[in-house]
Amino acid sequence: xxxxxxxxxxxxxxxxxxxxxxxxxxxxxxxxxxxxxxxxxxxxxxxxxxxxxxxxxxxxxxxxxxxxxxxxxxxxxxxxxxxxxxxxxxxxxxxxxxxxxxxxxxxxxxxxxxxxxxxxxxxxxxxxxxxxxxxxxxxxxxxxxxxxxxxxxxxxxxxxxxxxxxxxxx
Numbered sequence: 001x002x003x004x005x006x007x008x009x010x011x012x013x014x015x016x017x018x019x020x021x022x023x024x025x026x027x028x029x030x031x032x033x034x035x036x037x038x039x040x041x042x043x044x045x046x047x048x049x050x051x052x053x054x055x056x057x058x059x060x061x062x063x064x065x066x067x068x069x070x071x072x073x074x075x076x077x078x079x080x081x082x083x084x085x086x087x088x089x090x091x092x093x094x095x096x097x098x099x100x101x102x103x104x105x106x107x108x109x110x111x112x113x114x115x116x117x118x119x120x121x122x123x124x125x126x127x128x129x130x131x132x133x134x135x136x137x138x139x140x141x142x143x144x145x146x147x148x149x150x151x152x153x154x155x156x157x158x159x160x161x162x163x164x165x166x167x168x169x170x
Contacts, residue, residue, distance in 0.1 A: 030098060031097065031098055031155070031156045032047055032096060032097050032098060033095070033096055033098060034093040034095060034096070035093060035094060035095075035096045036090075036091065036092070036093055037073075037088040037089065037090050037091070037094050038060075038069075038071065038090035038091065040055060040058065040071070040094065040096075041058070042057070042058050044096075045078070045097050045099060045155075046073060046075055046094055046095070046096055047094065047095040047096065048073060048075045048085070048086045049084045049086070051077045051079075051080070051084060051156075052077070052078050052079070052099065052156050052158075053075025053076055053077050053078060053084050055073060055074070055075050056074055056075060056076055057072075057073070058071065058072070058073055058074070059071070060090060068089035069090040070087050070088065070089055070090065071087070071089075071090050072087050073086050073087070073088065078153065078155065078160075078162075079155075081132075097155040098155065099153055099154070099155045100153065101151060101153050102154075103119075103149045103150070103165070104117060104118055104124070104149065104150050104152060105117045105148075105149055105150075106138065106142060106147075106148060106149070106150050109129060109138075109142050110125070112128055112129055113125055113126070113129070114127050114128070114129055114161070116152070127152065127161065130160055130161050134162060134163065134164070135161070137164055138150060138164060141164060146166075148164050148165060148167060149164065149166075149167060150163075150164055151164070151165065
């Protein structure tokens with residue numbers, strides 16, 4: 001144990017750096033990871049034009065005797081449903097989004113925002129009801145008084161409710 005006396009100098013070993021901030025609890029996981037283009041599969045995920053997409057079409061074309069095989073990818077943005085296309089040599093890497101799915105129980109809807117409860121009882125109220133068919137389904141089930149779960153996916157800093165399902169204990 002180190003004992004400090006008035007004459008003992010404070011060093012990096014005896015005093016914490018006041019500039020360090022440990023209040024954030026991030027895992028440090030990256031928003032994307034690389035994967036060789038030829039290893040991608042239909043119904044998998046890939047980043048196209050900077051957006052996380054689900055691969056809906058994939059085809060490989062052979063080129064001349066000194067060229068690389070090229071992979072043609074068509075993907076649908078998982079948040080906006082917009083179609084994106086790209087072509088990449090099969091030996092090159094492409095970014096794949098790290099996608100997280102969490103089920104929450106819907107507690108309330110207030111001014112377009114959902115109150116969602118996680119498994120451990122935490123409530124979050126920062127997610128809007130989506131402006132699509134899933135959003136209409138969430139509002140209809142809530143207005144009918146149904147108890148159900150809302151599946152939220154997050155990738156690359158975006159989040160969106162993508163599905164509903166009946167509670168398991170009902």
